[in-house]
Every structure is written in structure tokens, then in C-alpha cells.
Amino acid sequence: SAFTSRHGKRHGRKSKSRCSKKPLHVNFKELGWDDWIIAPLDYEAYHCEGVCDFPLRSHLEPTNHAIIQTLMNSMDPNSTPPSCCVPTKLSPISILYIDAGNNVVYKQYEDMVVESCGCR
């Protein structure tokens, strides 16, 4: 289906927006992890979604490989898929949980929240 751009114009050739950060609310209670995670019970993790198509924007910090792959894809979509929209910068969160020995542990877990997305 056609998507509407920021300026209200419709482009029939694309069905997805450009690679960017989207909301992803993680609820540990719904995951069934509230039996070992004390806090937080939920947090905003974000996720990356969208297409990496030609021409790639510089804020997406594409690797040289991604630039080549995107170029190849633009010339012949059947020869190679577009590059992938993935997290390029992640930040940690603090988690308070109960370990196997029933001790309460505070730990900082790296790479839990997406800060920015890019094409790789």
C-alpha cells in the first residue's frame, strides 16, 4: 500500500518508511519475568524499523559495505537485498533481580535501549 510522506504526498512505490527508531515497550510482567526481575517492571527499549534504500542518508551512519549493498540493490533488486536497518547505538539500564541463590542483585545490563538506528 502507498504511504504518506511528511509533506502529505503519496508515493506508490514504497510501502515502508525509512529506517528509524520506533517505540517498543517491554513489559517484564507480560514476559513472565516478573518472578525474577524486581525492578523495573517495564521500560522503553525501542526498535529499528524501515527500509535502507538508495540514497542512504548520512545520519544512518552506513558502513561502506552497506553503501555498496544498497547501490547493488538499487541497480538490481533481484541480485541482492537492501542493507539492514539495525541499532547502531545502545544504552544500558539498571535491573534489580533475584538470582538462583535467592539473593537480590543489582546489575547494569549493557545494550538494552536503542539510542539510534542505521543501515548495516
Next chain:
Amino acid sequence: VETAALSPAPGSSSPGTGLSGGPGRHTDTRASKLLLVKENGPPAARSHHHHRRRRRRRRAHSVVPHHFMMSIYTAESAAERVGTNASLLRASSRSAANAITGFVDTAEDDAVDSHLKRQQYLFDVAALSNKEELVGAELRLLRKTPEQFRPTLSGLYDLKLYSCLGEGQPSKLLQSRSLHIHQSDAQGWEVFDVWETLRLSHSAQFCFELKVTSGQGERDIDLRQLGFGRKGRASQERALLVVFTRTRRRESLFSEMKEDIKSSEGSAGELQLHARRRRRRR
């Protein structure tokens, strides 16, 4: 399971990273369907899943987090939200730590002992992994003076902390410090740095012993008078051994998940073993 539970919030992002953050509502019908599929899965898998959930729930709900651990979490997560490095942990000498474990004292006072000259504190530190680098450890003891002893308490006292080396062996003095009580109702946490002691020990059980003498005459003081008695204390008021560690490699949530699966498989294995023994007996 992940697809079912990790539902993107519609529209703007929801806040809620606090301790009281409640569950978000399921608005994604696809997610609800997936949850339904999971619950109505094959009977064997379903029963294993429910058994595991029941076992884990028992474990988690029996643990009351210590105030100190909660305050560490609150301070650190607040610093994260603001995006500052001015957290308590980062400002301290233990800034290298990325994990803090609280071990609660498991010892009890002798009810028949009329004069409590010394008090032992026992900690099961078996959960500490060799893969983690120990960067600090402190023993936190709460002094909470009972009402009846307050009028006669003011004065100078010597607090002596020993390590217990086992039956028949002499205790080793680790630290000694003065405690000057000006106000009869003064109370709070006494914190001892025990990093060196813990670093040199390879035991799964850890034992400390506290003794208090009066500053004037080296007279042994009843620890209950000074406010170290355990009777009637809530679990948050028990002694706490706080261990600061740093994981050498990047810690992944998978290790926690694997540990949980392993312990669940262990209990399943035990059940099978019992069934086999019962069959053999029959």
C-alpha cells in the same frame, strides 16, 4: 513468547520505568492471539511451562528486597534517566563495579543466652561466580537500640569485628573501631569494609563475629543492649553483606535465562529420579 510480550506501544512511547510501573494494556490483537497459542500449546509443553512458572513464582515471591539494594537501584536508575554520571556508585571507589549482590545474614541469636557477648553473622556466598572480578565488599550491621536500654547507653564503646575460622579455631580480628554514643536514641547502620577478607577467602560460606566492649574498662557489653539484637527484626533490617563485582565480559541476559532453565531442568531431573526410585521399590 517474545513477539507476544514485546508489543510496540501505539503512538508515543509510554514512560514508566519506575518501581511501581504497571503492566501495559494489550492492544495488539495479533499479540493476544500469540499468547493464546502459547497457553494452548501441546499438553506436555504446557504442563512443563506451568510447572516452571509455579516453581519460579514461589522463589521470587518469598524474597523481600533489602532497603539498601532498593536504594541503590533507585539512585542508579534515576541517574540513568537524567543521563548523568553523578550516581552514588560511579562517584565511589567501586566505580568499576557493574553488579552489586546483597547477601542477607542467615544466623540467629541464641534465645537462652542471657548475656550476648558475641554475635555471629553467616552469609552463603556460593552464588558468587569465579568469572566475576571482586572490586569491593562491605558488611552492613543495623544498630537499633531497644527502648528499655536507651537511658543508660551514652558513652564510648569499642566495636571489634572478627572472622570466624570454624569450630575450635581462634577468631581473627579484622577491624576495630570506636563508637561514641552521644544521644540515647542515636541509631543507624555500621558499615565495615571487608573486601580484603572476602578477596582472600575461597569459601562458599562466610562468617563474621562482632564483639563490643565498653571504652573504659574493656567490659564485654551485651550486644542486645547496644542495639544489635536480632529479635523482632524485619528481613530488611538484617545484616547485609554487599559485594561489588565486575563481569569481565559483556553480560548477556542469556546467562540469567540459561541459569533459570538449568535449575528448572535440575528439578525436572530430580522428579524423574524420584519416579524411577519409586518404580524400583514397587
